[in-house]
Amino acid sequence: MSEDEKIYVSYNNIHKLCQNAATEIRSVGKPDIIIAIGGGGFIPARILRSFIKYPGETNIPIQAIGLSLYENMGGIGQVEKIGKEVVRTQWLDFGALEQHFDSLIGKNILIVDEVDDTRTTLHYALNELHKDVEELAVKLGRTNEHTKFSIFVLHNKDKPKKADISREMMNGGVYIAAKTVPDAWIAYPWEAIDIDEHSVKAIAQGNN
């Protein structure tokens, strides 16, 4: 793919995409916790928090999970096979969460990533988080509590997906893509070697 076929996105644009999505995210209630999928979900998650937390409200904790897509498994982590494989490099510490925050049972959880490409990563994240919370709820006898999962991405690529997001598991949560884009390479600013040149290209494409 030539440089010109890429979609260039500036930091300003990412900031505004997060800002614009905040109201819709709040439409199903204030998230109790944000779970950012690293590395691409980290920066959007932090920006988003400032917009979804209204003045006077308590802060929303951000927790990180590490998921990477690999052609081959390479022997690390847990793997689910849907085309490319998801390797889990970091997960939640449920014990520490319960001690310092609360358990995730009955909470409004927001999963954040930068891009929904084949949907493999989001499928994995939702399924595994849902499974863990459900297992914990059974163990603690709290299965009557309503845990809701919402998903936010900056960009959803308009293409056939390799996996689904289960609405049943989301339990009333929303799926929000700030922008739906064609199936092209998205050049994010955090990958730019020359950020000034990158910003110029993003502005020229109207992504500022």
Ligand SMILES: O=P(O)(O)OC[C@H]1O[C@H](OP(=O)(O)OP(=O)(O)O)[C@H](O)[C@@H]1O
């Ligand atoms: O919809 P999918 O086809 O699953 O692709 C989307 C995922 O791919 C990228 O992750 P990557 O594994 O490249 O890791 P990174 O976030 O650390 O760059 C991206 O950050 C998403 O998490």
